[in-house]
Amino acid sequence: MLMRYAERMWQGEVGMEGLINGEVPSGVAFEIADGVAVVPSFANVTVFRTEEGLVLFDTGAPNTAKSNHRAIREWCPDPVRYAVYSHGHIDHVFGVGPFDEEADRGGAERPVVIAHEAVKARFERYVLTKDYNRTVNARQFANPRFRWPEKFRYPEITYRDDHRLRVGELTFELRHARGETDDHTWAYVPERDIILAGDLFIWNSPNCGNPQKVQRYPAEWAAALRAMAELDASLLIPGHGAPIAGRDRVRTALTDVAEYLETLVSQTLALMNGGARLDEIIHAVHVPERLAAKPYLRAAYDEPEFIVRNIWRLYGGWWDGDPAALKPPRADRLATVLAELAGGPHDLADRARRALDDDEPRVAARLIELARQAAPEDEDVRDAYRQIFTALAESATSLMTRGIYLAAAKS
Template sequence: MTEHKAVDYPSYIDRVWRGEETLLAHLSGAYTGDDLVRLRDRVGFFPAFSNVAVFDTGDDGVVLVDSGDFRTAQQLHTAVKRFGAGPVRSLVYTHGHVDHVFGVFPFDQEAAATGTDRPEVIAHEAVTARFDRYVRTAGYNSWINRKQFGVPSLEWPTTYRYPDTVYRDRLTVRRGTLTFELIHARGETDDHAYVWIPELKTLCTGDLFIWNTPNAGNPQKAQRYPEEWARALRAMQELGAELLLPGHGVPIVGKERVHQALDDTARLLETLCEQTRALMNAGHRLDAVIHGVEVPQDLLAKPYLHPAYDEPEFVVRNLWRLWGGWYDQNPANLKPAPEAAVAAEFAGQAGGALKLARRATELLAEGKLRLAAHLAETAALAAPTDTEVARVRAEVYAHRALKETSTMARGVFNWASAESAALARGTDVATELTRTPEGRRRADGAISVGVVDDEDGCC
């Protein structure tokens, strides 16, 4: 990393806090290089899509909190070596998502080459089960992440570095003159933890804080735990941290700012939980709950709570799944007919699939995108090889994607649009994805996309 970038990083993160800058420079690697950013005398920070916190223990080498993904593994190794604090003794996984655990391999390879001990990897006990599950569901993970991120060639990994030391509730690790308190907290995942270093007043949150609406509702991933997540944020508030190092996004410097960020995030999750529970207790169907929860827009306007990855509507759905199961209280959905059969019946009564598709186009022009999607999808299910119906479906979902703020919604809608556009034009999904705005930005190198989520989700 060049000197001017390292010097400029503190002013950059201050501008991000004030909403004067976006996270793009951080996430795209503008501040990632061969040197760590020194945030304190003994605290190094590797700013990338997935951050890594690096601690100089004084006389017992280095401790890493997380290790980033495979794309930055070699850079991280070089930067830690240049940090000059000795070998990596311990490496803590805050959770088992692939964008946090794949930077360990160069350190293991170095140990094998030099005949020294490889770093001790420490993680919650559920990380082992997660890795086992990833191997068994690699095909599924490949497909959902291709759709979510618009990367048709993505292949899910099947080799993982399992932890050496595991714990259940909490673990105290002492290295040199520093104490690392690892506290388990279910939130985005069941295997999550945050790390508190009291001597440095520093808090490593992992993905419990990511400069986005909490990733507590990802529609294609396993269960999340919003209420326990909020409790963890409240517990972190009580620590009085002066430096917060997040799993994604820039650090937060200063006790008041740290307290505010944790408080606002907890309040957002708490109101979603409270409103969802109240509507469920009143006997409403899932449909009424989804559309009945009122999201506080003042919180979403915070620079660190934008719904740019996940979004509150998905969190509500995840709470229903957690508290109420998969049945949405619509009796027709308890034991439904095949979707294609229902669509064919509707299309037949409406005068044909093309008539439904044309009505979808009218609704699209009226700005009724949700209704337009229902009709376009029904038409496509009823007439799966009709190229004119496919063209309408492609158009509807392309418009939906343009109107969305979250990566998750855009990814699903862009993929659906590309599927139908490929049918209508006689091409393939990969070709059609390059026609989307995000596909063009990827081609131009303006954004970086890789394996950044998994079966249980990531930021």
């Protein structure tokens, strides 16, 4: 069933939603190759059966740990020898617990966790910023009950550049690449001719510009994808979304995503080198339509504009080139002055409504935010604020934009 759905995804007939809303059953380990199963959920767990036990590549999120464990156990009762984290995001590292408990009950050895050395530093940062991360993720996923963990399962084995793991008859060639994160691992299993891409491939435009998260690395990400493509593998298993089967398809998908990132980097750097400000660049850089139209490059999660901002931050720092933005006034003070010039916060709110009607959503958002800052307790302004940001959320195409606008509408 999973591979049938994968074919429909490749043809552009369905999207990621079927892997989340139950069209493909959750809590099931689908065997997609000899001794290889995928448990699809928000983040995939891939399981390899070997003569010496099981190897997991990624382990799932806190809310899927038990169901993933049950699915794997229904597929195979063998002990889990190793678990590899593709990176330290919480939807990939919270499924080891049930296997640890299982081992403890039976007096057996716990699974050995392997990850890039930077995963430890990520977990330490997560502890320091737990309240911030709870707020950010609650807003991003429009889930006010989102809980951020405070304890993490640290890896026993870490590596810097590459690591070769031999378990039974299988070899796992682990390679580090900076991309969505600085601690990313992707892998190749030559005996099965499988690439495990982690979140370097997610069946969406690359998560390389997330406005609420730390630095991402688009050029290195693209280089990793091209290194994968050179392997000419017959099966690609991503961190999110369905597997891709067939050498031509795997190569095409990997090189398309690489080119997507490369064109954003090259366009942005050309404009930066030409002296353009960030404001000009984010409106001038565009992804070629032939790439944007690919079913695995839809901007349904992140957006190219956000990636451009991240490229600017990576190569140019935080200042956007506007001298007035270097040391800005307090936002509420500037809003008060502008409201006075406009005739008052109600006039600003009215103009924001008109901008929305005139299909100028960016202008509407800026004006209503100024009106709200100038008169935060005014009920008419607050009503306009909620109406405008609700409308903007409903028209948003990416999850990140929609989540931020919805949070504003409910504030």
